[in-house]
Amino acid sequence: MSRRWSLSNRLALLFAACTAIVSLFAGVLFSRGSEAHFIELDQQLLEAKLTGVRRALQDGPNPQARLADELSRQPDLALRIKDRDGVRWHDSSIRLPVQVPERPGLSTLNDTDNDYRVLNAPLDPNRADSPQLTLLLDITHHQHFLQRMQRLIWLTVGLSALATALLGAWAARRGLRPLRRMGAIASSVSARSLNARLPEEHMPAELAELAHSINDMLGRLDDAFQRLSAFSADIAHELRTPLSNLLTHTQVTLTRERSLGDYREALHSNLEELQWMAQLVNDMLYLAKADHGLLAVQREPLELALETDLLLEFFAPLAEDAEVKLSREGNARIEGDRSMLRRALSNLLDNALRFSPGGGEVRIRIVDGPQTVRIDVENSGGEIPAALLPRLFDRFYRADPARQEGSSEHAGLGLAITRSIIRAHGGDIRCESADGWTRFVVELPKAGQP
Structure with a gap:
């Protein structure tokens, strides 16, 4: 038969599981919120740089100098320019990945060494044949931060679950101490010690109510046992006298030869005692049926x-x-x-x-x-x-x-x-x-x- 877990261990594990779930849920929410916040900041930055790049390429002479000046303000930002057929015109950095998402709008690129936030947009939104601008923002440090935070979350979940399990086990054992005391007292109750009672003072309300109910039950059992013991003694007492009379009268009758009338008189006397005993037994059987609810009432x-x-x-x-x-x-x-x-x-x-x-x-x-x-x-x-x-x-x-x-x-x-x-x-x-x-x-x- 497998060993059953104690209630203290079950409560400790339950506390640990609840703490782990809550911590994990909070960590996931924090991680998702942080990631969404970084995406929002990156999008604002890229859209602002997109406006500067368009202004540098479209307004005035010497666009390359103005473009270089615009990009120099953000070291982790790079620019790729393609024509409408996808032919690459310009890369501001030689370390840019070869394959870059081409769908318009914001996207994320996970390269071998670096991670990028990518924004694709036309140079001139009003022209169908406008060259395509691709802004790439290096977000590797963001991703490293999120990864460290996720590891910290898992570590926090594990440590919280362990600490809660230990504290929960201590709290459960301390909280269940009155229950163990009740169990020790209840195990000592026997037919010879039905007068034992569980302590109701200094107990939690739930256990005090349980102890009160058990004490009432023990009181009823004690009363029923005392009545049963007295009933058994009374039966023996009631039957002892007629049985003694029968034995004595029969022994006296058999001590010597007697006439037929004497024997008939002795039998009549014994018959009265036997009838009384039969009536007593019938009455006890009647009461036994009543105790078990077996009396059939014909209304x-x-x-x-x-x-x-x-x-x-x-x-x-x-x-x-x-x-x-x-x-x-x-x-x-x-x-x-x-x-x-x-x-x-x-x-x-x-x-x-x-x-x-x-x-x-x-x-x-x-x-x-x-x-x-x-x-x-x-x-x-x-x-x-x-x-x-x-x-x-x-x-x-x-x-x-x-x-x-x-x-x-x-x-x-x-x-x-x-x-x-x-x-x-x-x-x-x-x-x-x-x-x-x-x-x-x-x-x-x-x-x-x-």
């Missing part, structure tokens, strides 16, 4: 007044024995799973009955709101401390430590199942306890609401 129109009245009728004998008054007020229509909602409300009613004192009251109030339907299941009795309210829906949690094990009603899963059912319907549930009343508030979306 149908429901009249909450009718559903709650049926449940109150079912619990009426228990309420009568406990001398607890049951009542319901309000009505609303929703779409939901009849069996699941009945199970959730049954859990809430059962919980309210068990914690209502003799002569107390259990009330169901249904409030039909514009967007949601609110169902309050409340009972009179002792208040639950505010610190315990958020934990009531935890699995196997018991607010009353005096409750006895060995009954599915006391397994501590009823409220957890209720919350899973309510959330599967898109609603929410919470508990309030004040002024001698404990109230479970269920909010469900109305029919047609998301």
